[in-house]
Amino acid sequence: MQTVSQLPDEVNYLDYKGKYKGIFAWIFSTDHKRIALLYMYSMLTMFVVGVVLGLAMKLELIAPGKTIMDPQTYNSVFTVHGVIMIFMIVIPGLPAVFGNFMLPIMIGAKDVAFPKVNLLSWYFYVLGAVLVIASVLFGNGAPDTGWTFYAPYSFKSGTNLLPAIFGAFVLGFSSILTGLNFIVTIHRMRAPGMTWFKMPLFPWSLYGTAWIQLLATPVVGITLVLVALERIFNIGVFDPALGGDPILYQHLFWIYSHPAVYVMILPAMGAISEIIPTFSQKHIFGYKAIIASTLAIAFVGYFVWGHHMFTSGMSGTAQYTFSILTFIVAIPSAIKVFNWISTMHKGSINPEAPFLWAVTFIFVFMIGGFSGLVLGALATNVHVHDTAFVVAHFHFIVFGGVGFAFFGAIHYWFPKMFGRMYDKVWAKVGWAFFTVGFLTLYSPMFYLGMMGMPRRYYDYLPEFHAANILSSLGSWVMTFGLLIIVINLFRSAKNGAIAEINPWHGKTLEWTVPSPPPLENFDEIPVYGEKDGPYEY
Amino acid sequence: MENEKHHIVPYKVYIYILLALVTMTFMSIGITKINLGEYSVLGAMIFATLKSILVLSWFMHLKFDQPFLRIMVGFVVLVFFAVIFITFLDYYFR
Numbered sequence: 001m002q003t004v005s006q007l008p009d010e011v012n013y014l015d016y017k018g019k020y021k022g023i024f025a026w027i028f029s030t031d032h033k034r035i036a037l038l039y040m041y042s043m044l045t046m047f048v049v050g051v052v053l054g055l056a057m058k059l060e061l062i063a064p065g066k067t068i069m070d071p072q073t074y075n076s077v078f079t080v081h082g083v084i085m086i087f088m089i090v091i092p093g094l095p096a097v098f099g100n101f102m103l104p105i106m107i108g109a110k111d112v113a114f115p116k117v118n119l120l121s122w123y124f125y126v127l128g129a130v131l132v133i134a135s136v137l138f139g140n141g142a143p144d145t146g147w148t149f150y151a152p153y154s155f156k157s158g159t160n161l162l163p164a165i166f167g168a169f170v171l172g173f174s175s176i177l178t179g180l181n182f183i184v185t186i187h188r189m190r191a192p193g194m195t196w197f198k199m200p201l202f203p204w205s206l207y208g209t210a211w212i213q214l215l216a217t218p219v220v221g222i223t224l225v226l227v228a229l230e231r232i233f234n235i236g237v238f239d240p241a242l243g244g245d246p247i248l249y250q251h252l253f254w255i256y257s258h259p260a261v262y263v264m265i266l267p268a269m270g271a272i273s274e275i276i277p278t279f280s281q282k283h284i285f286g287y288k289a290i291i292a293s294t295l296a297i298a299f300v301g302y303f304v305w306g307h308h309m310f311t312s313g314m315s316g317t318a319q320y321t322f323s324i325l326t327f328i329v330a331i332p333s334a335i336k337v338f339n340w341i342s343t344m345h346k347g348s349i350n351p352e353a354p355f356l357w358a359v360t361f362i363f364v365f366m367i368g369g370f371s372g373l374v375l376g377a378l379a380t381n382v383h384v385h386d387t388a389f390v391v392a393h394f395h396f397i398v399f400g401g402v403g404f405a406f407f408g409a410i411h412y413w414f415p416k417m418f419g420r421m422y423d424k425v426w427a428k429v430g431w432a433f434f435t436v437g438f439l440t441l442y443s444p445m446f447y448l449g450m451m452g453m454p455r456r457y458y459d460y461l462p463e464f465h466a467a468n469i470l471s472s473l474g475s476w477v478m479t480f481g482l483l484i485i486v487i488n489l490f491r492s493a494k495n496g497a498i499a500e501i502n503p504w505h506g507k508t509l510e511w512t513v514p515s516p517p518p519l520e521n522f523d524e525i526p527v528y529g530e531k532d533g534p535y536e537y
Numbered sequence: 538m539e540n541e542k543h544h545i546v547p548y549k550v551y552i553y554i555l556l557a558l559v560t561m562t563f564m565s566i567g568i569t570k571i572n573l574g575e576y577s578v579l580g581a582m583i584f585a586t587l588k589s590i591l592v593l594s595w596f597m598h599l600k601f602d603q604p605f606l607r608i609m610v611g612f613v614v615l616v617f618f619a620v621i622f623i624t625f626l627d628y629y630f631r
Contacts, residue, residue, distance in 0.1 A: 215613060251624050302616055303623055318627035 010523070012419065012516040030115035031519060033417075036101035038122050039092065044486075046088045046129055051479065053081035058441070058475040061468050064460055074458035075144035076136075076159070082147025083132055083164060087171045090402045091260055092125060094267035095178055095213075098409050099206045101417060103182060105510040106200050108191025108528075110520040113184035117177050124174035131167030135160045146456060148257070149224070151238035151249035155231040162231065165224045172221045175263070179213030182206050191509070193528030197288065200508045200534040204291050205270025208298035212259045212266075216302070220256030223249065247312050254305035262301040264398055265365075266294060268405030269336055272358050275412050276340050278506040279355035280347025283535045286339040293332035293339075300329045310381045319378055326376035333369055337362060352504070353427035357408030360435050364404060368396030371446065386456075389449020395442045403438075407431070407485060414489065415499030419516040422492035430484035437478025444471045508534050544601035554595045561588050575629075582621075 011017075013033045020028050026038060056077055060067045069077065100118065104111050112118050136142040139160025145153050149168075154161060186207050190199065227249070229235045236242030238249045277284040284290065306314060306322030340362060349355070371393040374380045384390065415421050444467035449455075453464045460468065502511040513521055565584035573580055594600040599607055 215616065247627070251627070255620055255624075299616075303619060306623070306627070313631075315627045315630035317630035318623070321623060321626050 010514070010518040012514065013519050014419070014516050016519045028119075030111070030119050032100050032104050032111050032115065032118060033517065035118050035122055036097050036099075037417075039096040039100060039125065042122070042126060042129065043089055043092065043097065046084050050081055050084040050089060051482070053077050053084070055475055055479060057081065058472040060458055061460070062472040063468075064462055064465060066458070069458070071458045072141070072144065075146075075456070076142035078456060079143045079146050079164075080132070080136055083143070083168065086147050086260075086398075087168050088125070088129055088132070090264040090398055091171075091175060092178070093264065093402050093406055094271060094409060095182070095206055095209055095263070096121075096125070096174075097406075098202070098271060098413060099178070099182060099209075099267060102413060102510055103185060103203055103206055104189070105513060105517060105521050106203050106508055107186065107189060108194060108509055108522065108526045109185060109189040110522060110525075112181045113188060114181050118181050121174045121177035121181070124170055124177065128167045128169075128171035128174060131163045131170060135163035135167065139163070148253060149227060150253075151227065151230070151244075151246040152240065154227050154249075155239065162228060165228050169221050169224045172217045172224075175213045176217045179210035179217070182210040183214065186210075191526050191528055193530075193532065195528075197291075198528055198533050201273035201284065201287070201290055201294075202267070202270040202508075205266045205273070205294050208294045209263050209266045212263050212298055212301065216256045216259040216263075219252060220260075223252040223256070226252075247309070247314060250309050250312055251305070254308045255302075258305035258308065259298075259301045261398065262297055264402045266297060268361070268402050269294070271405045271409040271412070272340060272361055273336075274506075274508065275354045275358040275408050276343050277347075277535045277537070278412070278504050279350045279352060279358070280344045281350070281505065281537050282343055282347035283537055284339070285342035285345075286335070287535070289335055290339050293335040296332040297329060300325065300332070304329050304376075307376050307381070310378060311385045323376060323378045323381075327373070330369065330373060330376075337366060350504070352411075353422075353424060353431055354408050354412035354504070356428065356431050357404050357411060360431070361401065361404035361408060364396050364400030364438070368393055368400050371396065384449050386454055387449035388445040388453045388455050391455045392442045392445035392449060395445075400438065400442075407434070410489065412504070413510070414492070415503050416510055416513075416515050416517070418493045418496070419499055419514075420492055420494075420496035421499045421503060422496055423488055426484060426488040430481050430488060433481030433484060434478055435481070437474050437476070437481050440474025441471050441478055442474070444468070444474075507536055544598070546595060546598075546601075550595065554591050557591060558588055 013031055016031075018025055018029070026034055029035065029038075056068065057074065060069050060074055060077075100112070103109075141159045143149075143157070143161045143164045144159050145157055145161065149161070149165060154165070186199070186203060226235070226237050230238055230244075234242060236244045238244045238246050240246060273284060273290055304322060304326045306318055307326045310319055310322075340358075344359075371389070374384065375390065375393055411422070411427055448460075448464055448467050448471075451464065453460050499515045501513070501515055504511075509526060510517075512526065561584050565581060568580045568584070569577070593610060599610060
């Protein structure tokens with residue numbers, strides 16, 4: 001395999017001067033790396049909004065009764081927080097940013113299969129985001145149904161729901177187009193000699209994810225259209241007063257939205273599968289088992305949606321079936337954890353920031369996973385359903401899973417993306433504050449849920465006060481850590497030390513091209529030999 | 538990609554498929570006039586499936602494409618039917 005595929009003085013994608021200038025050189029660019037950064041900055045903007053709303057919720061809950069907002073505002077705040085964080089951050093998160101940036105380079109391609117479609121998907125993302133924000137700024141108050149838009153409330157609520165629903169619908173198009181692009185790219189554009197079982201694990205995870213994006217997203221799209229039609233024309237699909245079935249809405253919504261959890265978590269697992277062998281300087285343990293578990297999660301993940309509906313009035317037969325299937329999906333997730341730990345065993349561990357994020361990912365993901373079994377078991381689910389326990393579990397999986405993996409990935413690939421190295425000490429300080437804050441913020445919610453504190457209430461009984469204070473304090477510590485991380489990365493992108501081509505001694509193809517990579521990544525497409533593989537240490 | 542064969546379907550076949558699709562659309566509307574009880578969904582699904590097979594096979598050229606692609610589409614159809622089956626574990630046993 002070639003090591004450095006072009007001359008180092010070739011113009012990189014950041015400095016490249018094309019047909020357009022200024023901001024137009026970015027928003028009209030079809031280069032996968034620029035599109036990845038467009039996604040990253042758009043997401044960062046929305047993430048700031050989501051974090052502020054989250055902080056506002058925790059501030060409201062710092063004491064019983066009204067603290068800073070009334071109940072209606074609280075309903076809107078947790079709804080918009082959820083819509084932004086789910087549809088605009090964690091679902092597109094790793095695929096849109098690191099998938100777009102790294103996938104073509106990691107498989108030895110010059111770009112994705114359909115660069116213009118790739119740019120179009122970002123436009124859909126922006127349009128969707130604008131629509132959701134419009135629902136907050138205009139009309140009869142911000143949406144207040146929760147991010148799930150449950151029927152019948154979603155067509156009865158007097159708030160400005162239509163733009164938010166349409167925004168989520170448009171964001172789905174962005175996701176579908178990205179998934180389609182990745183499937184075709186992986187099938188058709190792998191470097192010569194890179195057989196399926198020589199492909200790195202991050203592209204493998206993107207492949208599994210892309211199939212979910214492609215197959216499951218249309219279901220939620222049409223469901224949201226039906227809600228809109230129900231609101232406007234009273235068509236009677238979900239409205240029980242007109243012969244409709246509100247539980248059908250829950251089925252259709254979760255047929256997409258549970259697999260969507262795997263859209264979030266699979267690429268996160270893929271990034272972790274890249275970081276751990278690099279920082280252990282060791283071949284990944286059970287390469288094929290990780291691939292099989294990725295595909296198994298993607299497949300079984302389609303059939304477990306009903307565990308969100310155990311208390312909805314669904315039939316007992318369906319409840320048992322979904323409970324069993326939910327336990328099955330835990331198996332491939334556990335296989336991955338065993339493989340990561342076995343990779344570290346007797347490895348030459350280099351505890352840099354990406355590695356710290358990766359091992360913390362395993363820790364929080366396991367807490368999230370085990371608490372998921374509590375929710376997957378019928379008897380215990382009924383006890384903690386719709387309590388703060390669910391909020392804790394969900395944030396350990398989604399924010400703990402995707403968030404820690406995202407920060408791990410950005411610290412891992414940052415020198416490649418920007419050609420500069422961040423301040424390693426501040427990176428570790430940020431990680432420490434974030435981790436301590438995260439655990440302080442969400443751990444008390446397990447206790448609160450077990451004790452019976454319902455979620456989505458702006459008020460609570462006095463006996464829940466102490467744990468809520470702890471949780472609110474945690475939100476401040478975590479945000480402080482977040483600020484350190486973001487400031488460190490922003491400063492370093494401009495003023496950091498020049499990064500080497502391969503600062504972490506990684507073995508995948510992205511570490512063979514200059515940092516930052518040139519416009520078309522490779523002068524000559526690399527060729528994989530018989531003995532080449534992604535993790536040959 | 539240059540080596541792949543392109544099968545040319547005569548226009549006549551496309552027109553037959555179009556006519557079949559239109560006919561089945563009217564038949565799927567017609568079947569709603571008959572009270573089939575719990576099988577009315579099944580009736581609608583059969584027509585929708587037949588129409589999808591025609592579109593996939595001829596309009597989307599699956600019939601003339603690599604067997605690998607047919608297997609992938611078949612897998613997707615399998616997932617779809619599994620989802621429908623599990624959903625009806627709720628409706629039929631509620």
